[in-house]
Amino acid sequence: MMSRKLIDESREGYLENENSPFLISNYGYGKDSVKVMHVVRSGLVHTIKEFEVGTKLKLRSQKDYLEGDNSDIVATDSQKNTVYLLARKHGLKSPEEFGILLCHHFLSKYSHVEEVSIHIEEYPWSRMGFGTGPYKDLHNHAFVFTPTAIRYTDVTQKRTEIKPTVISGLTDLRVLKTTQSAFVNFVNDEYRSLPDQHDRIFSTVVRSSWQYSTVTGVDFDYCWNKVKQCILNNFAGETEKGIFSPSVQNTLYLAEKQVLETIPEISSIDMTMPNKHYFTFDFSKFPKVVNEVELKEETVYVPVDKPAGIIYAQLDRKSDQYVKSKL
Secondary structure, three states: OOOEEEOOHHHOOOEEEOOOOOOOOOOOEEEEEEEEEEEEEEOOEEEEEEEEEEEEEEEOOOHHHHOOOOOOOOOHHHHHHHHHHHHHHHOOOOHHHHHHHHHHHHHHHOOOEEEEEEEEEEOOEEEEEEOOHHHOEEEEEEEEEOOOOEEEEEEEEEOOOOOOEEEEEEEEEEEEEOOOEOEOOOOOOOOOOOOOEOOOOEEEEEEEEEEEOOOOOOOHHHHHHHHHHHHHHHHHOEOOOEOOEOOHHHHHHHHHHHHHHHOOOEEEEEEEEEEOEEEEOOHHHOOOOOOOOOOOOOOOEEEEOOOOOEEEEEEEOOOHHHHHHHO
């Protein structure tokens, strides 16, 4: 029979073979892509929420891996059923609130679960509307799928932690503007072939995630919509003249800065903006077909997605200790 021992106090309960040169450093299991819809019928007006949920549990022991002993395993099918049962009991409000609820359930229900990780994506359903302007009527029970951006959250909590870690985000927010964007005065050496661009199309697909410093009393729906609004405001500007962008880097930073200025519950935000290029087609080679002078207000662009530049930054709040050290 193999000799076994406890590894150390920080991994109490984790049993390993003392003669083995190997160590399971990370592990866990769960259920992915659990799709759940919650419908509330308040008279004639109905409301829906649809989530895609992933659950992951880390158990105190590793005997399921090391010995084939399944006695501590909460089956992935049971995790799936938990999603539906809690949705029925508590409803679906925001992805963050449901993720926190799932973490609390698994930690309180199963004493041998050491850590819970929940990933949730919300399907972007909007109430169908008819008419225009102030006379637009919203349908009582018909909805349309409007994937302007995909909302998600990752909620993680260890048994030793008082509160969960909540990271929310958005992906696939594709935006484009046809002017008020430039890229000039960058490094000019023997490797450069790109000319200064004083007026260009600016297009990107935004991915952003942010971490909350608290989960108490937070309106997660408001915060998510406010972050998206900050990104769009700093990309587009006001409707008539817009806002000038000297670089993707500057636009990205201004959006992140506005998020931290307006949402105190967010402690950190990161954002990625890959270039989705639109290059002007060279019509000078076809003078008999196209008169460039006559078409000075019009042109044709060639969309080029790959290769693409990618710009990334994370903006954090300075801690009180850091601020004091700089005084």
